[in-house]
Amino acid sequence: MSSETNLERLYDEHAQALFAFVLNLLRHEADTRDVLQELFIKVARHPHLLEGIKDPRGFLLRLAHNLAIDLVRRRAARDRTSEQVAAQDGVLFAATDNPDERLFAVTLAEALGELPPDQRAVVHLKLWERLTFDQIAATLDISPNTAASRYRYAIDKLRARLRPIYDEIK
Amino acid sequence: MNSDFEKRMEELAMRELPGHWKAQIVAAAQPQPAWWREWLWPCPHVWAGLAAAWGFIFLLIVATPHEPAAVGQKAPASWQSFAFLQQETEIIAQLSGDDESHRTPPPPPAATKPRSTRRVKQSVG
Numbered sequence: 001m002s003s004e005t006n007l008e009r010l011y012d013e014h015a016q017a018l019f020a021f022v023l024n025l026l027r028h029e030a031d032t033r034d035v036l037q038e039l040f041i042k043v044a045r046h047p048h049l050l051e052g053i054k055d056p057r058g059f060l061l062r063l064a065h066n067l068a069i070d071l072v073r074r075r076a077a078r079d080r081t082s083e084q085v086a087a088q089d090g091v092l093f094a095a096t097d098n099p100d101e102r103l104f105a106v107t108l109a110e111a112l113g114e115l116p117p118d119q120r121a122v123v124h125l126k127l128w129e130r131l132t133f134d135q136i137a138a139t140l141d142i143s144p145n146t147a148a149s150r151y152r153y154a155i156d157k158l159r160a161r162l163r164p165i166y167d168e169i170k
Numbered sequence: 171m172n173s174d175f176e177k178r179m180e181e182l183a184m185r186e187l188p189g190h191w192k193a194q195i196v197a198a199a200q201p202q203p204a205w206w207r208e209w210l211w212p213c214p215h216v217w218a219g220l221a222a223a224w225g226f227i228f229l230l231i232v233a234t235p236h237e238p239a240a241v242g243q244k245a246p247a248s249w250q251s252f253a254f255l256q257q258e259t260e261i262i263a264q265l266s267g268d269d270e271s272h273r274t275p276p277p278p279p280a281a282t283k284p285r286s287t288r289r290v291k292q293s294v295g
Contacts, residue, residue, distance in 0.1 A: 007196055007199055007200075008192075008196055011192055011195065011196060012192075015187055015191075015192070015195075016184075016186070016187045019184075019185075019187040020184035020185070020187075023185070029188075033188075033191060033195075036191065036195055037194070037195045037198050037199070040195050040196070040198075040199040041198060041199045043199070044199035044200065044201065045199075045201065091185055092184065092185060093182050093183065093184060093185055094182075094183040094184060094185050094186060095185075096183075101182070104178070104182070105182050108179060108182065127176060127179050127180045128180065128184060130180075155175075155176065158175075158179070159175055162175075166175060166178065170174075
């Protein structure tokens with residue numbers, strides 16, 4: 001099997017998850033694309049990176065997280081802090097016809113953007129990648145306790161922020 | 171255990187990855203061709219034709235029989251070297267201008283035509 005086919009297979013299997021994760025972190029579509037491209041270039045040029053990896057998704061999420069953090073730091077040097085990025089473009093959730101769901105999605109996206117990137121990453125991996133705290137800890141290179149506490153803080157903030165809307169549409 | 175609030179969030183579908191990214195990203199991730207391949211890429215057939223032409227010319231030269239040089243036709247190599255050395259020495263001396271005596275005498279004037287001929291031409295002109 002050619003390297004191009006391998007890369008395409010890897011892309012088909014993981015790009016959607018990586019896209020959502022990085023978009024949630026960066027809130028900027030062009031930056032997200034840059035990170036994905038950098039990630040796949042790295043994997044293509046160093047195929048040995050994936051050798052012996054039991055959980056390619058976890059490995060790629062970790063790589064994407066590191067690249068996204070690097071990009072945030074570079075952007076920060078150019079006065080684009082994560083708080084500013086959070087308010088920028090990059091629609092996070094799929095469009096829906098249900099107005100209640102749309103309102104909830106838009107408000108949740110805003111609330112996620114107000115979280116610190118560390119907490120946002122944990123929430124994303126827990127809710128939308130359905131990883132355990134051990135897996136999140138391995139992905140983000142933190143302890144499981146740290147992952148759990150970040151998640152708890154983040155959920156509390158989100159709940160407080162979304163309570164009026166959630167109670168209304170529940 | 172996740173609360174209803176967390177389940178509600180989980181159920182929200184993430185936005186779809188733009189479809190046109192795949193071709194761009196996979197193409198960008200492919201290893202770049204070697205410099206010589208990139209250099210030849212715009213017109214490989216032309217380069218191949220040029221190489222074939224050179225090969226043909228080379229074969230033609232190799233296949234052409236060479237006539238043996240006549241013995242004694244050329245001066246001996248040692249005499250050639252001496253003449254060349256002498257000529258070089260004279261040129262250096264001329265350039266430096268420090269030794270007028272080593273200048274080669276001007277070449278003899280071309281043989282003039284007989285006066286009678288010149289007179290005829292002058293009278294005609």
